[in-house]
Structure formats: C-alpha cells, structure tokens
Amino acid sequence: VASKGTGKEKLTALLEKTETKALSAIADTKSSATLDELKREYLGKKSVLKQVNESLKDLATEERPEVGRAISSYREKIAAAIAEKEEKLQKSGGEPSDIVDLTLPPRNQPRGHYHLITQVERELVDIFVGLGYQVAEGPEVDTDWYNFEALNFPPGHPARDMQDTLYVNRGNGTDAVLRTHTSPVQVRTMEKQKPPVYVVVPGRVFRQETLDARHSPVFHQLEGLAVDESITMGDMFGTIKTFLSAFFGRDVRTRFLPSFFPFTEPSAEFAASCVFCDGVGCNVCSKTGWIEVGGCGMVDPNVFLAVGYDPEVVSGFAFGFGLERMAMLRHGIGTIASFYQNDVRVLQQF
Ligand code: DAH
DSSP states (O other): OOOTTOOHHHHHHHHHHHHHHHHHHHHHOOSHHHHHHHHHHHHSTTSHHHHHHHHGGGSOGGGHHHHHHHHHHHHHHHHHHHHHHHHHHHHTTSOOTTOOOTTSOOOOOOOOOOOHHHHHHHHHHHHHHHTTOEEOOOOSEEEHHHHTGGGTOOTTOGGGGGSOOEEEOOSSSOOEEEOSSSTHHHHHHHHHSOSOEEEEEEEEEEOSOOOOSSOOSEEEEEEEEEEETTOOHHHHHHHHHHHHHHHHTSOOOEEEEEEEETTEEEEEEEEEEOTTTTTSOOTTTTTSSEEEEEEEEEEOHHHHHHTTOOTTTOEEEEEEEEHHHHHHHHHTOOOGGGGTSOOHHHHTTO
C-alpha cells in the first residue's frame, strides 16, 4: 500500500476512506452471512487494516504514533458497528431475508369455505339426490298464483294469514309477492313435467317478520315433492325418517302431528327425536325430547287439478322446512342473525 517514503497522510486517508465504505456496507447488510464476509473483508488478513499495519514499520518514527491511533480507531469503530448489527439481526429473528430456506414448510394460505347454510343445503340436496330426487329452483319474486292460488289458498282465504307476505306492487294491477315459501316451485315443476316427479327445491324465502333469536325476514327452505302412481303416506314417513337420520348422523325416531296446510291433505308437522338427549329432554328440545323440523302432507287434489294432473291416477307427498333451523339445531347456534352478520369468527368455525 505504502511504498517507502509515503507519508502518514496517505495511510490515514486510506483508512478513513475504507472506514466510510465499511460502515455503510455494514449498515446495509441484512444477513449474518454477509456480515461475516464484511468482517473478514474489513478486519481480516487481507484487509486494508492489515496492510496499513504492515506499512507502519516503513514510516518515519515520529509519524508512527498518529497512524497507530488511526488504526485503533478504525478497528474499534468497525468492530463496534459489526457487533451492533449482529445483535440487531439476532433480535429481528436472525432469519436472513435474502436467503430462501427450501426446507421450510409452505406458509399457510388462508382459504375460504362455503357458508354454513350453503353447506347444509348441499348436504341435504346430496342426501335426496342419493334417494333419486332431482333439484329444481324457482324465482324469488313470484306471482300470487304460484305462491298462493295454485297451492289452494283462494283469495281472501284465512290460510293466507299463516304467511306474513311481502307484496310487491308492480303498478300494473298484477301484484307480485316475495315468495313466502319454496312451495310455489312444486307447481312450477309439475306444470313443466309429467309424473313421476321427485324433486327437492332449495331456496331463499321472505316474510314480513321481525328479527328475533329464531325468526328472520329472509331465510332459506328446502322443499320436497314426490308424485307418482300409488305414493302413500308410508313413503312420506320413510323418506322423512331417512333424510333426518342421514342429516343428524344417527338413527332418529320421528313424530308426526296433525296440522293444516292448504296444499296438503292430510297435513302434518314432523319432528325428530332430540339428537342431543335421545328424547330424554334437554335444553335444546325444551325438555320435550323432540325437535320440530317442518311441515308435510299428501298433495291436495286441488293442487293436482291446478297443474293438470289427474288426482285419480297420481298421488304424492310434499314437505318443507327451514335450513337455518336445521343448522342451528345441529350446531348449537342460538341466534339466527349469526348467519347474516358475516362475522368470520362465527362463520369460520364451520
Ligand atoms: N310451505 C310451508 C311453510 O313454509 C311448509 C310446508 C308444509 C311445505 C307442508 C310443504 C308441505 O311442502 O307439504 O310453512
């Protein structure tokens, strides 16, 4: 570096320049591996430091102390900067961001999933597809004819009061309704096809209802319809027991209580033995041992007449129930609003 006769200025200037370069390189370093390299480069055997040190003996005696001090100062500053950086890298996890560790497992990619109502709907549809049913859908805004009249609710009939209907005034004299149930799709399906009919209808329905723990103005139903020659109530009982057992994952007992729906005769409300207490009585079933699921019955001859089927030739059964209720029962969900608030802490549990 310094041939004979070069002065202390040259050596101290060289040290100063090298020091500036070293300090900025150390500051820029992001991994302990490159920090080790810098340590070797600026303090090691082949460093400028080493060379200046060796040149000391060639200096005039009176020049040596000053260059000696410059050497110590250089060494101390670089060593301190390296030590500080080492600590910093260790604190920040010490994981060098410029080194890819191919042995690490891949980072978890968060994945979405279907909403619980969609899951329940698909599961139920699958169960019925397994029983030979097809899937049908219909409009959410429908006419009075499909939602009521063809289902044997004549205009002004008190049975209409069972449904808290939201009417849509279209301004042209023909009122439409937000369908209050999925039953209108029974009519739409039978109009389009000849018997036999085996369909399930999942869908959204609307009622003039105040939101409380178990009711919502918008909810979902699954409707079922089987029409064929010589369908009996026995077929209905068996079908309902089969799908309830499949859905709840265990053999349930069923209960049918007489009820009224204009589009079925006779009509019934069906319940499953409580899957939590096996019918003994618990909080879920309000100590009754039964959980109410939905309505069902044998298709009323008037409905067959409305769609042009001959009630002397065919018979059938139908049923309908709410999907939210099924999900709440199976998963112990207390308030129906949980399904619509989009709180991922709730939804991601399912
Ligand atoms: N549509 C009825 C409701 O929403 C439920 C229902 C009852 C559907 C009996 C049916 C049935 O198909 O046969 O309250």
